[in-house]
Amino acid sequence: MSQTAPTAPRNAPATLPVIAFIGGGNMASAIIGGLIHQGHPASQIEVVEPWAEAREALRKNYGMEAQAEAGPALQRARIVVWAVKPQTFKDAAAQAKVHTQEALHLSVAAGIRSDSIAQWLGSERIVRTMPNTPALVGKGMSALFARPAVSAQERQSIEAIMATTGDFLWVEEEQQLDTVTALSGSGPAYVFYFLEAMARAGTDMGLSAAQAHQLAVGTFVGASELARRSDETPAVLRQRVTSKGGTTYAALQSMEHDAVAEKFVQAMQAARQRAHELGDEFGK
Numbered sequence: 366m367s368q369t370a371p372t373a374p375r376n377a378p379a380t381l382p383v384i385a386f387i388g389g390g391n392m393a394s395a396i397i398g399g400l401i402h403q404g405h406p407a408s409q410i411e412v413v414e415p416w417a418e419a420r421e422a423l424r425k426n427y428g429m430e431a432q433a434e435a436g437p438a439l440q441r442a443r444i445v446v447w448a449v450k451p452q453t454f455k456d457a458a459a460q461a462k463v464h465t466q467e468a469l470h471l472s473v474a475a476g477i478r479s480d481s482i483a484q485w486l487g488s489e490r491i492v493r494t495m496p497n498t499p500a501l502v503g504k505g506m507s508a509l510f511a512r513p514a515v516s517a518q519e520r521q522s523i524e525a526i527m528a529t530t531g532d533f534l535w536v537e538e539e540q541q542l543d544t545v546t547a548l549s550g551s552g553p554a555y556v557f558y559f560l561e562a563m564a565r566a567g568t569d570m571g572l573s574a575a576q577a578h579q580l581a582v583g584t585f586v587g588a589s590e591l592a593r594r595s596d597e598t599p600a601v602l603r604q605r606v607t608s609k610g611g612t613t614y615a616a617l618q619s620m621e622h623d624a625v626a627e628k629f630v631q632a633m634q635a636a637r638q639r640a641h642e643l644g645d646e647f648g649k
Contacts (some may be wrong), residue, residue: 399529476643488605
């Protein structure tokens with residue numbers, strides 16, 4: 366894997382071509398919001414979104430008039446972002462294909478492999494990415510994979526898009542994206558799961574719900590920032606706050622006894638397996 370790329374500076378000049386989004390839900394909105402925040406005009410963005418509620422949200426938030434179905438307006442797009450659910454990708458591609466023959470394609474759909482996308486769209490210029498929901502606040506972590514037909518310049522265009530959502534890295538093997546899905550794609554849900562548990566424990570032990578929430582969230586934010594800045598491994602950082610016989614030691618011993626780490630690894634393996642199954646199930 367390559368090194369993580371830095372987030373692009375705020376208010377960067379708009380250098381991107383016309384971009385079309387097939388799907389206008391949360392992930393598409395995160396990317397659209399990042400693009401507009403960095404100076405990309407809304408008039409340079411096309412969106413196809415069948416759900417009226419999602420179209421209204423785009424109109425309200427960004428002043429954009431999304432289309433209910435694919436049409437000739439897509440022909441002006443140089444990049445098409447496929448922000449659709451895996452089970453709807455094939456049908457959406459069939460509708461849009463005639464209008465997107467000249468475009469570079471970026472898929473954010475979990476599990477759907479680039480071989481399937483290339484077959485559906487009749488194009489080899491395809492990049493897959495696995496973003497995550499912190500992209501909604503510009504703190505996303507994404508991985509990217511490009512088919513051989515994608516040029517270095519086209520990679521840079523994709524990087525410019527993804528940098529508006531947070532950090533990213535490239536992987537050289539497409540199958541690694543299933544692991545990325547399990548680690549960072551689904552990862553925010555794991556964090557929220559632990560936050561729920563920590564906050565519940567806090568209230569069970571006498572704190573108010575607001576106090577427990579603030580303490581739990583603040584702890585995750587601070588620990589994550591410390592890990593990001595430190596040259597030491599998470600294992601070393603953990604050891605530095607664990608004195609044998611102390612409070613942290615007692616908590617970690619309890620988790621070790623219950624094999625929490627092993628169960629967590631198993632859970633991520635289940636997520637990776639499901640990502641693989643999605644490609645098998647909906648990529649035909």
